[in-house]
Amino acid sequence: MTYNISKKAKEVDRHPMTFLERIYLPAIAKGLKITLGHMFIKRPTINYPEVKRPFSSTFRGLHVLNRDEEGRERCTACGLCALSCPAEAITMEAAERLPSESHLYREEKYAANYEINMLRCIFCGLCEEACPKDAIYLSQTFAPANYERKGFIYKKDDLLIPMTAEMESKKEKSTQH
Amino acid sequence: MILLAISLSLILEKVILIAVILGASLGIAMYSTWAERKVAAIMQDRRGPMRAGPFGLFQPLADGLKLFMKEEIIPAVSSKFLFVLGPSIAMLMACMTSAVIPWGPDIPKADGSVISLQVADINIGVLFIFGVVSLGVYGVMIGAWASNNKFSLMSGLRAASQAISYELAMGISLIALVMMTGSLSMREIVDQQHGFWANGYFTWNFFKQPLAFLIFIVCAFAELNRAPFDLAECESELIGGYHTEYSSMKLGFYLFSEYINMFISSVILSSLFFGGYNYPGMDIVAAHVSPLMVSLIGVMVLLGKAICFIIFFMFIRWTIPRFRYDQLMNLGWKSLIPLALFNMLATGGVILYFFNDK
Amino acid sequence: MEIHQVIFWILSLLTLSFAVGVIMSRSPINSVLFLILTFFSISAHYVMMNAQFLAIVNIIVYAGAIMVLFLFVIMLMNLNSDTEPQKNFLVQFAAVISGGALLLIFVAALKSSFTGLEGKDINLIESTDIGLIKNLGQKLFTDYVFPFEIASVLFLSAMIGAVVLGKKDKVLQAPK
Numbered sequence: 001m002t003y004n005i006s007k008k009a010k011e012v013d014r015h016p017m018t019f020l021e022r023i024y025l026p027a028i029a030k031g032l033k034i035t036l037g038h039m040f041i042k043r044p045t046i047n048y049p050e051v052k053r054p055f056s057s058t059f060r061g062l063h064v065l066n067r068d069e070e071g072r073e074r075c076t077a078c079g080l081c082a083l084s085c086p087a088e089a090i091t092m093e094a095a096e097r098l099p100s101e102s103h104l105y106r107e108e109k110y111a112a113n114y115e116i117n118m119l120r121c122i123f124c125g126l127c128e129e130a131c132p133k134d135a136i137y138l139s140q141t142f143a144p145a146n147y148e149r150k151g152f153i154y155k156k157d158d159l160l161i162p163m164t165a166e167m168e169s170k171k172e173k174s175t176q177h
Numbered sequence: 178m179i180l181l182a183i184s185l186s187l188i189l190e191k192v193i194l195i196a197v198i199l200g201a202s203l204g205i206a207m208y209s210t211w212a213e214r215k216v217a218a219i220m221q222d223r224r225g226p227m228r229a230g231p232f233g234l235f236q237p238l239a240d241g242l243k244l245f246m247k248e249e250i251i252p253a254v255s256s257k258f259l260f261v262l263g264p265s266i267a268m269l270m271a272c273m274t275s276a277v278i279p280w281g282p283d284i285p286k287a288d289g290s291v292i293s294l295q296v297a298d299i300n301i302g303v304l305f306i307f308g309v310v311s312l313g314v315y316g317v318m319i320g321a322w323a324s325n326n327k328f329s330l331m332s333g334l335r336a337a338s339q340a341i342s343y344e345l346a347m348g349i350s351l352i353a354l355v356m357m358t359g360s361l362s363m364r365e366i367v368d369q370q371h372g373f374w375a376n377g378y379f380t381w382n383f384f385k386q387p388l389a390f391l392i393f394i395v396c397a398f399a400e401l402n403r404a405p406f407d408l409a410e411c412e413s414e415l416i417g418g419y420h421t422e423y424s425s426m427k428l429g430f431y432l433f434s435e436y437i438n439m440f441i442s443s444v445i446l447s448s449l450f451f452g453g454y455n456y457p458g459m460d461i462v463a464a465h466v467s468p469l470m471v472s473l474i475g476v477m478v479l480l481g482k483a484i485c486f487i488i489f490f491m492f493i494r495w496t497i498p499r500f501r502y503d504q505l506m507n508l509g510w511k512s513l514i515p516l517a518l519f520n521m522l523a524t525g526g527v528i529l530y531f532f533n534d535k
Numbered sequence: 536m537e538i539h540q541v542i543f544w545i546l547s548l549l550t551l552s553f554a555v556g557v558i559m560s561r562s563p564i565n566s567v568l569f570l571i572l573t574f575f576s577i578s579a580h581y582v583m584m585n586a587q588f589l590a591i592v593n594i595i596v597y598a599g600a601i602m603v604l605f606l607f608v609i610m611l612m613n614l615n616s617d618t619e620p621q622k623n624f625l626v627q628f629a630a631v632i633s634g635g636a637l638l639l640i641f642v643a644a645l646k647s648s649f650t651g652l653e654g655k656d657i658n659l660i661e662s663t664d665i666g667l668i669k670n671l672g673q674k675l676f677t678d679y680v681f682p683f684e685i686a687s688v689l690f691l692s693a694m695i696g697a698v699v700l701g702k703k704d705k706v707l708q709a710p711k
Contacts, residue, residue, distance in 0.1 A: 031496040035220045045224050259564070301668060304591045311599025315571075318603065322564065322610050330610060337607050341600055361668060 060125045060138040063116055065159045068106050071167035073160065074135035077111035081127035081136055089120035090127060103171060107133070114156040118143040195296055198275050205480075206436035207237040209487055213436075216491040244429035252422050256323050263320020264423065264430035270313040271437035277302035278444050279364045281454045281476035285468050294476065295364055302363035303351060306445060307344075310400055314340040316434065317402075317409060317419045324422035332418035335502065336409035339399055342509040343406075347396035349517035350389040353524040354382060354449060367448050373457035381452040388520045390450045392513055397442045399509070402435065404494040408502055443486035447479060454479040543583060550576040563609045567602060574598045588668040 020026050046053050055061070066074050077094035095112035097105045104110075127136050146152055163171075211226060211233065218225025226233030251260055276296040283291035299305060314337055321333025358366045370380045383390050399406040410418030420431045447453060454475030463471045500508070553576060556569035574597045581590035665671065675683050 028493075028497060032492060035492065035496045038220050038222055041222055043222055043224055045222075047224075047227075256562075256564075259568075299587055301587050301591050304588070304595065308591045308594040308599060311595050311603075314603060315606075318606055318610070319568075322606075334607060334610065337603050341603055344600070 055140050059140055060123045060128075061142045062118070062139050063121075063127070063154070063159055064137045064139045064161050065114065065156065066135050066137055067161055067163065067167060069167065069170055070103070071163045071171045072104060072106040073110060074106055074133045075111045075114065076107040076109045076133055076135070077114075078109075078132065080130040080132060084126045084130035085121075086124060086126065087120045087122045089117045089122075091115045111156065114159065116154045116159065118152040118154055119149065190292060191296060194294065195276075198280065198296065199272060202272070202275055202437055202440055205440045205484075205487075206433060207241070209436040209439060210240065210432075211237050212487070213491050213494075216488065217495050220492075220495045241429070244426050247425040249425040249427070250422075252325060259319050259323035261427070263316050263318075263323055263419075264427045264434070265316075266319060267313065267316025267434040268430045268437075270309055270316060271434035271441065274306050274309045274441045274445070277305050277363050278441070278448060279367050279453060280479060282468075282472045284472045294472065298362060298364045301361045303355060303361045303366070303449075306363075307348060307351070310347075311340070311344055313400070313438070316431075320423070320431070321419035324419070326422050328415045328417075329419050329421050332409045332411075332415045332421075335411075335415075336402060336419065339402075339406065339408060339505065339509075342506060343396040343399035343513070346392055346509060346513035346517045347400065349514065349521055350392035350396070351449075353389045353517070353521045354386050356521070356524050356528060357382070357385060363448060367453035367455065370452040370455050372455060372459055373452070380455070381450065383450040386450070386520075386524070388516065389524075390446075392517050392520065393450070394446060395508075395513060397446060398490070398493065399505070401438050401442060401490075403439065403490060405497040405500050406505060407499060408505060411499060439487060439490055440483060443483040443490070444479065446486050447482035451482050453482075539583065543580075546576055546579050546583065550580070563612075564606070567605050567609060570605075571598050571602050574602070585667070586665070586671075588671055 068074055077092050079092060079094075082088075082090040082092060091113070092111045092115070093113040094109055097108050097110055101110075123138065125138050128138050143152065143154075214236070215225040215233070217223075226236040229235040229239045251257055277299060279293075279295040279298070281294040283293050285291050317336040318333045321329040321336070324330075354366075355361060358369055360366060360369075366382075370382060372380055374380065378384070398404075402409050409415075410420070412418075415421070420428050423431060456474065456478045459471055459475070462474060550573060553569050553573040557566050557573060560566050560569060574593060578590040578593045578598075581587070581593060665674065
């Protein structure tokens, strides 16, 4: 007697094979029917480079360091993102803003170096949650393959969002004032 | 020496025929590799090769090119000569069987003579096929032994014992067929299946000998070393089987000969059991169109039947799991051979009591 | 010299050299392969004599089945040159004597079969039809039906013997 605690275990049928089972042909026919059925099933494959599957709206991909509307970096190098990061993927170095650099950085303190190791990062998005200045965001792209480990350590230049034309024009206006 | 009394034009005719047949079987074998991958993909809800050309149609060319470019490795073997001989024999034996197959009805020429679409109409065609098939195992055995590899050797032994076991059932099932047709000539066996319906019954041998067909096709799977009987190249136990040590085009020869064999045995199956180049309504075509059209359609019909069989072979391969070795031997010796013997006796009895003209 | 004669001599030369290869080659695998080649050239001789059935049966039975088993066994035995046993002088002497006696019998048999043929040419051009399957079957089941059936009984007894030998002895294995 076998124990059947969960009442889910199924008793294995070990009856001696009937004649039909022994000649094996009906089983083959059954198998062929299954494979034949699969011929007419719609293929779930997506032809990747030609057709791309959209990410979900909540997808968390590569990080982006944001700028404000005048094109200045928002990050003040407070270190909360690095602190919150469970994978310890973020390192940064803070520096004080010089008066002549006020069109580059929003706050008095800024990140001179900012690195994210994409091999360590688990894309949990906690840095995004932690950031008090809305400086870091997770975008909808992912890190492309690379030949070296070095290539996966993203520097500030890799992470900073490029300036848009709108930002440029606003920046010009603000510097004129 | 009737053999040597042949004219030059006949020789030319035969050479062209041989070239066409070899080219066609190589081409079909090439696209069988493509079809195999495509069929497998379709059955597993995948897409299969689709990058090289439209629908991946250039995939066999790419594969062939790859095999040619690869480094040729000959291991420190017991005999280099035998190592090269193995794949050569496999390829040779695969190509040889096509000589006795009638590929189509005779094409009438303007001067009243005919062009025969058969390389050699020998009166023991069935036995010739049988002989070449029984020699095919040498390619595997010699290659396996010359590889100097335990797994290869095991695979060679498996292939040999499997081939010998299933040859018996195959031969006995064919005896029943030959008893019925009363001839060993392929041409005559096919001609007896003329049309589709005559004298109130089907003419094709399948409808007269279904059991022999079943035994024959199971044995064909075993002789071809194809799933579910591909014990000789059973990856989970024997790495790559007899071609573990082979690389480059020699490996290609082994793989390719399997596909040629598959095509040829499909043609043999359709010739012996499914009427070969015969099709329903061929008399109507002969009467109303032209005898030439009969031949052309006949060749197409034979190829069509063969392709159906090839697809069936692939269908089975991607459906049924591999047999265990003892199951294979039990099936061969304890089921197929007694069944074939019974079929032979039953056929003999029926012929003796119902079709005895004397 | 006619073309069939040329072919005959070439084939004979090939057959004999393959046969010599069987006994001369050191490796048993090579011996077996030479033997297969010998069977092939013998089959070619059959074809020359318009006995296609015999030729193909020779290939199927000897080259296709028996030699495969030979190869099978030799591959399993893993023979090579240094496992060759050292034969002593007495064994070699006995082998020479028995081999020579066998040769004598063969020569005598060949000689007796030639008596009455002296002065006659062996005609290769005029084809005989006895080797064709129809005529052979006719002969086997009429003139030679008794030896044929005797041979089949012999095979049957060999088969039964093999099955009996191959069967496991259940009495010995039964636990006491």
